[in-house]
Amino acid sequence: MIFSRVTSLLVCILLSAQSFSQELLISNVNIITMDGQQVLENHAIYVKDGKIDKLIPLTPQTPRLSFENIIDGQGGYIFPGLAEFHAHLPVANDGSTQLQEESMWLYLANGVLRIRSMLGHPTHLDLRRRVNEGLTDGPRVFISGPSFNGNSVTSPEQAEAMVREQKAEGFDHLKIHPGVELDEMWAISKIAQEVSIPFGGHVPLAVGLDNALQSGYKSIEHMDGYLEALLPEDLEIGVSTSGPFNLMLVDQVQREKLPDLIRQTLDRGTYIAPTLTLFDRYFGYIPADEFRQAPEMKYLPGPLIQQWVNTKKQLERAGMLDKENVVPYLQFRRELFLALHQAGVPMILSSDSPQVFNVPGFSIHHEIALMSEAGMSNYEILKSGSVVPAQYMGKEQEWGMIKEGMAADFVLVEQNPLENLDTMKQPKAVVMRGKFFDRKRLQEELDKIENNHQRK
Template identity: 25%
Template structure:
């Protein structure tokens, strides 16, 4: 009798201190590890980490009697998606970055919290933020850590590093010279950033020069060398070939946009430069849909601000500076100008798709980074970017890799996210339809899990509000 009491006492203590076990069952599981999708897939997780996954019949003996079971036997289970390029300060309604830079930080932090829910509800469980104002996203991370808000796992740059008057300089990270570049890098490290975002060329910012490099080689080197000293990754915004080349010379880890344009605005794929990208091992985030989103907006008769990849030459940029206001230089109700913009948007998208196809054919590491909510690209629609990568040459499976395991590896999170395997974070998206049949099925999200927690997404109707579709 004494021994029975001891055994019962042991069982009681074991149950008291044992972690809660949860199990997801699915019709199909795409774990990004196995050669083929797993029929009747299941994953077991405890304390936010995956402990076992595979065919349900093969692992069911490891499921405890008190486990919490999530039965999605008519659905597809994939890892939570990873978006390598987001802007949660934004609106995705065509307004310019310049106008966002004029808004109060507190308002942008609140907007970011709202946007973060949209991203998470769409099945994106990890984001890399590519340019908020000041410490707005750092404040959101603090709020999440205190249980005041929910958001995907966030990889933050704090604010972009820009030259005076350069692209995104209005977000609070303007420098000039190697000394100031190094000083801001150290300040950002002090503030707790996860990586450095550098605007190596101009962009849609009114006072910037999109087709010319922003930083000298010494300025770039000051930032990238400090990043290496602290084990941080770097990514550069590049709208010209010279910007790409300078970035590669500094050992940047990711090229964003990767536009093969010269200083005259002529767009022509440069195989030698692409080979250099491959040799350096840099990831490429081509940001295809942001241009298509602008095209869709123009086709609907809207007149959005510059922000979806439209080019400006040196002379055109000077006109913007002369007029002092972005709106006066790039907004117009004249039919001929609107038609010219529409034609330019179509040609720009064609060039981007062609160049992306060539990079994929050459074996470059092209990953999904949406660039939402920049310009007209609304958050919650990361799948559009992956869709265009598939249109550019990826198979559906390769497209799925670009927004899961490959994206996670690009962010240095290959041991944490991007696949369903033991020891990784229990981040999942439950889909109604199989993305291996059609990559657009990434939009058919039914349920989301982040670090083992089931996320309450609200009604299906409320989740439709962020869907972005091609105009009829």
């Protein structure tokens, strides 16, 4: 075998190796570059100073690879890792950064190497700084500022000032929530484009999907606004009767309107953060007490889990989450997701974590399963977590693919994720900015987090 003939020339160490931050050579791997669907079989990858320096094909003619830090990939598969592009990072209360740092490890341990936090706070800026400077281990972090909503925005002029403030403070993105009026939205759009900061989020009812797209939304979270845009124009939406995200109105949808909405979305170059798992878990018919028992809940504080249980049970008691209501709604969302995707609308991998029963990192694998069930191919799913987020942030020349000169951000798994998505749930190793974390180290961090939240 070529593997054995080449690796016999190497002084290899197993995947229980210590972390290296400068140079390493990972041999005996297959590389999914994400520059198309080609897999580079029988390769080594040389990392130096946080960058991918060389991709080396391994053949009987390959010269001896003599190097101090050689790691045997044991025939595994390397890919650029995943994204969580709708995160809600914890706030560092009373100066404690524990929950923030735990979130970073929960993401890394699940192969999530880039996050976009969509509900910002000044402490998130400091977290981003610490991660960027290597003081805290974690994925690449992009931060939206505090929400623009009916309470925080009082006038177009005040909205303009708020955009300028968030840009000056160093936030990467603006988050729109319900309650923003149409004239305020146009003011946000004008200044955001002037100072070059992207914005997106929910689609306020007073704004509507058409205006949100025309205003320059870079991303629409949760596919919000599409159902409302498909309803009859004379239908009155009542907060108390329509249900969360108007799920009780799905039988009123006029699907013949969808092609025009898709065309508008494509024309504006808008991205979609679908968060299928949030709706499956928060607004699905599976009882809250069942989700409470999910194994990954042990990595979060008990009071937070109880808060989620209480929130979902309120909807259960109101009858909103009865199966006959929820099944058609979730089916509509999956069909909408697939229609947008098949038309070419870019999807960014996102699950909304930590949010109701979505644990950082783990929830991305629930999202992936639902995307697959809806009809998205394995390659396109991987693309939504690597290439597309890089394009979204304008960083496609820096990360998101396995190419020489790009950032050494990648994940090693046992099997080919283009054939088996489940293999991504248990990374054998993660390399982040050139720093190597083996499975043993990742598990040690998970064990620490579990111990921190032992139920009394």
